[in-house]
Amino acid sequence: MxxxxxxxxxxxxxxxxxxxxxxxxxxxxxxxxxxxxxxxxxxxxxxxxxxxxxxxxxFDKLVDLDGEGKIIPMLAERWTVSEDQKTYTLFLRKGVKFQDGTPFDAKAVEFNLLRGQEKTSLRRNELKYVSKITVVDDHTIKLDLSTPFAPFLSILTDRAGMMSSPAAVKKYGEDYVNHPVGTxxxxxxxxxxxxxxxxxxxxxxxxxxxxxxxxxxxxxxxxxxxxxxxxxxxxxxxxxxxxxxEITNVPANASYTVLNKPSLGFRGFYMNTGKPPFDKKEVREAVDILIDRNAIAKVVYNNAVAAGHSPFSKAQFANGPSDVPPKVDLARAKALLKAAGKENGFSFKLTLPTTPDELQVGQMIQGMLRPAGITVTLEKTELATQIEAGKAGNFEGLFVGWSGRPDPDQNIYDFVTTNGSLNYSHFGAKEVDDLLHQARVEGDQAKRKSLYDQAMAILVKEVPYIYTVHDNVLFGIAKSVKGFQYVPDGVIRTATVSK
Structure with missing residues (x-):
């Protein structure tokens, strides 16, 4: 050691x-x-x-997720949504106190949501559609949105819905980051x-x-x-x-078990559509059909991931036929490259995280693209550097994944809409923009699923991002632990756990 x-x-x-x-x-x-x-x-x-x-x-949240990824009550014990889907009325649980003894009530919710909208808050984009907050009484709060926004309750299952003690925030100011107080x-x-x-x-x-x-x-x-x-x-x-x-090496008498179930996230890499060679969709499609996702899942991850081809894992209702990886087709890839004027191949740099697993994935991609005359140079950088390169468009291929969110909108909208905050590929297509905007204002889940299927049918051909695999929630848990509850967001909940 x-x-x-x-x-x-x-x-x-x-x-x-x-x-x-x-x-x-x-x-x-x-x-x-x-x-x-x-x-x-x-x-x-x-x-x-x-x-x-x-x-x-x-911290408790206004609402939470269950083991199937469905939204369930937490600090809000029930809620109503207006017919135009622009007004949410939350009925709050009574008798709840913050850990400093101050009461949790509608004014505390108002304080937290307004704080989440401040310029210094990383939750401001998640809460940007909340246009008006009305404290109806101590345990009822009404939230008016500027537009229908289907993912709204889903967002409240995460950090935007976590309730901090207003008294503690005021007491500690900027140092509250070192003195967190919730319920x-x-x-x-x-x-x-x-x-x-x-x-x-x-x-x-x-x-x-x-x-x-x-x-x-x-x-x-x-x-x-x-x-x-x-x-x-x-x-x-x-x-x-x-x-x-070690997943397949667990002995029968082991003191632990392995939790290995679907998560909401995805892995893959952006291609910069604003610069050659990835400004041509034939080139992007050629790269896409040269990658053997099942081989990556088996060799690197010991099948503790699911080979994928979309931002929607099987843990999300938007999962559809687009998520089935294409068969590797070298002949078609060469034909696509010839159509793009790249019959002799080309070279590009793929920027990777510094982890051994991602490096191994990069090396496998190198080998998979080589038969088509594509040379891949691997460059390892820290995540913060990758993000800056993505924002600036200063890259060719950028391997950055996403841990996933409960609502499909949070896995796709900002990644592929024109000028989306996470659209590092600098891709834009009005038809995709329109479909994804409709999906986020549509309240019917079946109709939303159809809209996502239509958007993915376009994205599968345009290929601004190469989806490779969906992570699983992969935890090691001692057999002495009782009451552990799996939730597909991959977050460990401790309230019900005993030993």
């Missing part, structure tokens, strides 16, 4: 011991490993999946940066009989193999990552 890993484990173990000292001997601690250290502990400032995992223990099952206790985040049981939680453990400790373990060894040894109860190569 190298010195860096040894120091990390010693640091993590020391903080866990210190935290445990403040609890009685009979107290139960749930240990969860995370593969990256969460940043700011404020939902309005969040941009990481691992932050969302920690938030679920601290959730666990209260923030403290953190050792890069090592642990510790939460204690909320004794006044509104859900009777919950939570079931006394403490939650998140242990930061970037190396998936270190996390796996801690799971096997009992130092970790749940790991948010699991080594792909």
């Amino acid at each position: 190298n010195q860096r890993v040894s120091r990390f484990l010693l640091s993590a173990m020391s903080s866990a011991v210190l935290a445990a000292c403040s609890l009685p001997a009979w107290a139960v601690t749930l240990n969860i490993s995370l593969d990256a250290d969460p940043g700011k502990l404020d939902p309005t400032q969040s941009s990481m999946l691992n932050e969302r995992i920690v938030y679920q223990s601290i 959730g099952p666990f209260v923030y206790e403290g953190r050792l940066k890069g090592a642990t985040i510790t939460l204690k049981k909320n004794p006044d939680y509104w859900r009777a009989g919950l939570p079931k453990v006394d403490e939650v400790v998140y242990k930061i373990m970037p190396d998936v193999n270190v996390a796996f060894n801690n799971l096997r040894s009992g130092q970790v109860d749940i790991s948010n990552r699991f080594p792909y190569k």
Whole structure:
């Protein structure tokens, strides 16, 4: 074991011991490993999946998701939607308090939604259609939208719907990111940066009989193999990552199980349609039909992903025929390249994340494109650098995936509409724009599904983005853990978990 890993484990173990000292001997601690250290502990400032995992223990949301990805009540126990789909009336749960003892009510919801719309908030685009907020009474709030927006309730199942204590936000100001206060099952206790985040049981939680453990400790373990060894040894109860190569090696007497179920996300890469060679759709289509998704799923991910060809996994209602990967067709690819004036092939640079898995995917893509005369140069960069290159259009191929959201709109609209905030391919087609706009203002799910199918029929031919696979929710869970509930958003919910 190298010195860096040894120091990390010693640091993590020391903080866990210190935290445990403040609890009685009979107290139960749930240990969860995370593969990256969460940043700011404020939902309005969040941009990481691992932050969302920690938030679920601290903050309740207005609405939540169940195991099938359906929207269910949480702090809003019921709601109505007007016939024109522009007014949402939420009826809030009574008797709920924030962890600082202040009441949760309609004014608190108003405060949080207005805060989410501020220029400094990363939730402002999600809440931009909320044009008016009316506090009807202490437990009823009316939200008027400037336009019908079908994904609205779905957005409230995530950070835009998480409720912070107004009193705490006012008390701590900019330092609230280090003093989060919600209505959730666990209260923030403290953190050792890069090592642990510790939460204690909320004794006044509104859900009777919950939570079931006394403490939650998140242990930061970037190396998936270190996390796996801690799971096997009992130092970790749940790991948010699991080594792909170990999925098929679980012994019958193992002390852990593997959760391996569909998620909402996708992986793949953008092609810059604003510059040669990807300004020609024949070139993009040729690349698309040269990639063997099933081989990538098997070799790199040990089939813990689903080969895909769209932004919609099987966990979403918009999943359709476009998600079936095309058969590899070298002859047709060469014909397409000839039609585009690239019969002798071409070269391009594919920018990748720094992880070993993505590098292996890149190497496989290199090999798959080579028979058509396409030379791929791989360049590894940090995610922040990739995002900046995407925004500036300073790339040829850019491998950036998406963790996924419950509503299909959140997996496609900003990625492919003209001037969309995540449209790094710089692709634009009015017909696609029109179909996706109709889908986000249409309230009938079957009609929305049809609109997404029509949009994907166009995108399959235009190919601004190469979809490769859909991630699975892949957790390692100790057999001593009871009450764990899978939700396709890939976020660990701790309230119902016991040991």
